[in-house]
Amino acid sequence: MNFDDSPPDALLRAEFASWLAANAPPFQIDAPMPRAEEVKATRAWQAHKARAGYAAFTWAKEFGGRGGTQYQWLLFNDEEGKYRLPVDIPHGGIDLVLPTLMKFGRPDQYRPLAESTRTAQIIWAISFSEPGAGSDVSAARLKAVRDGDHYVFNGQKTWTSWAKFSDWAITLARTDPGVSKQKGLSCFILDMRSPGIEVRPIRYMEGEAHGFDEVFFTDVRVPAAQLIGKEGDGLKIFLSTLSLDRFTTTSHREISAVNFEPIFRLSKAITDGQTRRIDERDVRQRLADYYCDIRGVQNLRARHMTGMARGEDLGPETAIGKLVLANRLQEMAAFTMDWLGPAGVASEADYAADLAAVHEAYFMSAGYRIGAGTDEIIRNSIGERVLGLPPDIRTDKDVPFNELRETAAKRQ
Amino acid sequence: MNLDDTEEQKSIKEQIGKLLQEQCGIAVVRRVIEGTAPDYDRQLWRSLGELGWLAAGTPEQYGGMALDPVFLCGMAEELGRALAPVPVASSVFLAAQIVREHGSESQRQKFLPLLGSGATIGTFALWEGPGGLRPHVAAHVRDSKLYGFKSPVPDGVVADIAVVAAVTEAGSEPALFLVELDQPGVSRRPLHTLDPTRPAARLEFSGARVEALTATDWTAIERVTDRAAIFCAFEQVGGAARALEEAVAYANARYAFGRPIGGFQAIKHRLADVCIQIELARSNAYHGAWALNTPGTDLPVAACIARISATRAFELAARELLHVHGGFGMTWESDCHLFYRRSRHLAVGLGGAGDWSDRLVGILDRQSRVQAG
Numbered sequence: 001m002n003f004d005d006s007p008p009d010a011l012l013r014a015e016f017a018s019w020l021a022a023n024a025p026p027f028q029i030d031a032p033m034p035r036a037e038e039v040k041a042t043r044a045w046q047a048h049k050a051r052a053g054y055a056a057f058t059w060a061k062e063f064g065g066r067g068g069t070q071y072q073w074l075l076f077n078d079e080e081g082k083y084r085l086p087v088d089i090p091h092g093g094i095d096l097v098l099p100t101l102m103k104f105g106r107p108d109q110y111r112p113l114a115e116s117t118r119t120a121q122i123i124w125a126i127s128f129s130e131p132g133a134g135s136d137v138s139a140a141r142l143k144a145v146r147d148g149d150h151y152v153f154n155g156q157k158t159w160t161s162w163a164k165f166s167d168w169a170i171t172l173a174r175t176d177p178g179v180s181k182q183k184g185l186s187c188f189i190l191d192m193r194s195p196g197i198e199v200r201p202i203r204y205m206e207g208e209a210h211g212f213d214e215v216f217f218t219d220v221r222v223p224a225a226q227l228i229g230k231e232g233d234g235l236k237i238f239l240s241t242l243s244l245d246r247f248t249t250t251s252h253r254e255i256s257a258v259n260f261e262p263i264f265r266l267s268k269a270i271t272d273g274q275t276r277r278i279d280e281r282d283v284r285q286r287l288a289d290y291y292c293d294i295r296g297v298q299n300l301r302a303r304h305m306t307g308m309a310r311g312e313d314l315g316p317e318t319a320i321g322k323l324v325l326a327n328r329l330q331e332m333a334a335f336t337m338d339w340l341g342p343a344g345v346a347s348e349a350d351y352a353a354d355l356a357a358v359h360e361a362y363f364m365s366a367g368y369r370i371g372a373g374t375d376e377i378i379r380n381s382i383g384e385r386v387l388g389l390p391p392d393i394r395t396d397k398d399v400p401f402n403e404l405r406e407t408a409a410k411r412q
Numbered sequence: 413m414n415l416d417d418t419e420e421q422k423s424i425k426e427q428i429g430k431l432l433q434e435q436c437g438i439a440v441v442r443r444v445i446e447g448t449a450p451d452y453d454r455q456l457w458r459s460l461g462e463l464g465w466l467a468a469g470t471p472e473q474y475g476g477m478a479l480d481p482v483f484l485c486g487m488a489e490e491l492g493r494a495l496a497p498v499p500v501a502s503s504v505f506l507a508a509q510i511v512r513e514h515g516s517e518s519q520r521q522k523f524l525p526l527l528g529s530g531a532t533i534g535t536f537a538l539w540e541g542p543g544g545l546r547p548h549v550a551a552h553v554r555d556s557k558l559y560g561f562k563s564p565v566p567d568g569v570v571a572d573i574a575v576v577a578a579v580t581e582a583g584s585e586p587a588l589f590l591v592e593l594d595q596p597g598v599s600r601r602p603l604h605t606l607d608p609t610r611p612a613a614r615l616e617f618s619g620a621r622v623e624a625l626t627a628t629d630w631t632a633i634e635r636v637t638d639r640a641a642i643f644c645a646f647e648q649v650g651g652a653a654r655a656l657e658e659a660v661a662y663a664n665a666r667y668a669f670g671r672p673i674g675g676f677q678a679i680k681h682r683l684a685d686v687c688i689q690i691e692l693a694r695s696n697a698y699h700g701a702w703a704l705n706t707p708g709t710d711l712p713v714a715a716c717i718a719r720i721s722a723t724r725a726f727e728l729a730a731r732e733l734l735h736v737h738g739g740f741g742m743t744w745e746s747d748c749h750l751f752y753r754r755s756r757h758l759a760v761g762l763g764g765a766g767d768w769s770d771r772l773v774g775i776l777d778r779q780s781r782v783q784a785g
Contacts, residue, residue: 001702001705002702264776295717303695305413306413306416383680384680387684390674391675392677
């Protein structure tokens with residue numbers, strides 16, 4: 001029982017670390033930066049990685065990949081994460097879209113796009129959610145009507161990643177409203193510069209946009225050759241894409257200790273006359289609980305990586321880290337403002353930077369509880385697929401989409 | 413990355429799990445709580461001794477198997493799963509560990525084989541009534557004689573020897589002493605306990621003969637309780653995992669409003685939360701096992717996070733097990749209260765979660781000040 005890499009993995013990690021030490025520093029960025037500049041920096045770093053064979057880690061060699069395992073890719077990711085590199089933007093295309101196309105699509109669909117995706121010359125938007133279709137994505141209403149050798153798209157997507165800077169998108173559209181909502185969806189790829197597409201950035205509650213957009217479709221003509229799989233395969237393909245995203249969500253910053261530090265520092269800096277807040281018992285309890293959860297999630301990730309190294313297939317338990325720490329962060333951000341009293345909601349003092357981090361956490365944690373699977377969806381998955389409890393009762397499985405009550409309600 | 417049981421550990425866990433399945437069904441636990449078998453199950457204790465389990469971690473020259481501490485962790489998990497009514501925690505994870513680490517050569521030769529066979533039961537006596545992790549210690553030793561009292565002493569009714577914390581001069585930190593309990597100068601009184609499968613006693617000392625051990629300050633005593641806390645975390649994780657299994661089985665079998673109650677999100681999500689807490693607790697426990705086995709690691713922090721997470725997980729699992737059973741869960745007849753009792757017993761046995769949290773944050777605070785220079 002240990003945290004050591006196996007000898008071959010240790011060799012690999014050392015290889016990655018030394019390559020990164022020699023190559024990564026000039027490509028580091030000072031976050032936050034304007035998106036357009038981040039895209040430029042992304043392309044530079046991605047092209048550089050591509051020349052060394054690290055750009056599309058798990059792809060087959062014939063497409064310029066390394067043919068590496070998911071686990072080896074995580075090792076690289078771990079090492080890459082030690083630098084401030086622009087790695088967020090290409091993730092969707094390389095790790096989600098192209099693997100999906102390689103599984104369900106035809107070579108004439110993915111071959112022309114593979115090379116430029118690998119080097120981030122093409123940036124992909126992941127466009128599944130709609131205003132009325134979030135956790136239940138099978139409720140998607142974006143209409144795709146066949147017209148000769150094209151489909152004509154009308155409707156709206158939302159929470160589309162990187163739409164404003166993307167060249168291509170993968171999306172779900174309803175091709176047959178006369179069958180059940182699960183069976184009438186189809187998967188397409190489309191050129192984001194097609195006429196009739198309008199992109200509006202989503203401004204978050206704290207005032208900034210974070211790379212997610214609304215996308216409006218008005219008579220957008222999509223070649224029928226860009227249908228992935230068959231009509232009606234949409235939901236199956238979507239679920240498969242989603243499963244590829246499983247392990248990545250927990251590696252993001254919400255699991256790291258970075259959110260603990262400003263709260264911990266404030267608890268030491270703020271005094272109530274004589275006593276530091278950290279010396280008060282209720283504050284210590286909450287800090288300890290938070291710290292134990294952070295360490296628990298880090299150690300759980302080590303256990304999951306152990307399973308991956310053995311080639312085990314991981315399930316919804318990989319979302320535990322996000323669920324636990326998003327909730328804990330939201331509570332702790334509010335609790336920290338409590339110690340400060342009225343000053344907790346006003347940034348003025350020598351601890352302004354830490355307080356700003358707490359304010360940001362207060363806003364962003366609310367989103368972490370929703371994005372990449374809401375708390376409730378994750379609990380359902382754990383209950384049903386890990387514990388083996390019965391599934392929820394569905395009333396929308398055998399009813400044609402256009403006869404569903406939810407559809408009728410929308411029409412009025 | 414290999415944060416999981418090795419094949420060897422798995423096989424040992426299977427062996428002891430099988431033994432416990434055969435000899436420690438829930439009926440055995442109930443015999444103790446019904447009062448038809450006193451204090452602990454003699455048959456199971458004998459078997460554990462005869463098969464060498466009680467000496468699993470003992471060095472070979474003292475009659476043991478010299479297995480790594482991680483094996484004891486696996487054993488603790490299985491004992492926790494079975495709610496085993498035997499004094500392993502007091503005798504093996506505390507007394508024997510202390511004699512091994514802080515005993516003289518002659519003390520080891522004398523006591524380790526006896527503790528390893530189960531012929532002698534040992535225990536650890538720190539508290540004198542309510543208290544935190546560094547409780548007030550009034551018991552004192554003068555001319556190798558012990559005066560004062562200890563309460564509650566786990567398994568104090570049946571123990572043959574005790575490791576007792578006592579001071580030698582006013583104001584000094586306590587040290588640990590070995591006391592044989594069958595001698596004039598020792599009297600004991602059984603206490604009514606929340607979990608009768610884990611009995612406790614009040615011990616009074618009026619000039620009992622003691623032998624000194626090499627643990628002579630709080631740092632040494634905390635090292636003892638840190639190690640025990642990691643073993644205990646495995647016991648808690650084992651109990652929690654079993655409680656969750658029982659809760660899931662019931663939620664799948666019990667129908668209400670026309671369907672199994674586990675299909676309702678109100679139940680499903682609670683049990684998912686139990687599963688999540690157990691996963692975190694198991695992860696921190698594995699980290700603790702690694703720390704036990706790896707010199708130079710931060711054992712105090714490892715022990716704190718293992719203990720706090722495990723306490724929280726078992727507590728939640730036991731509560732939800734009872735709750736999912738509805739009214740039946742409240743009855744003597746159901747087994748839910750066995751978990752409900754044991755989880756609370758283990759939650760405070762080595763000091764309450766609040767005190768461990770307090771200690772954890774104190775350590776982090778000190779470490780951050782050292783780093784800041």
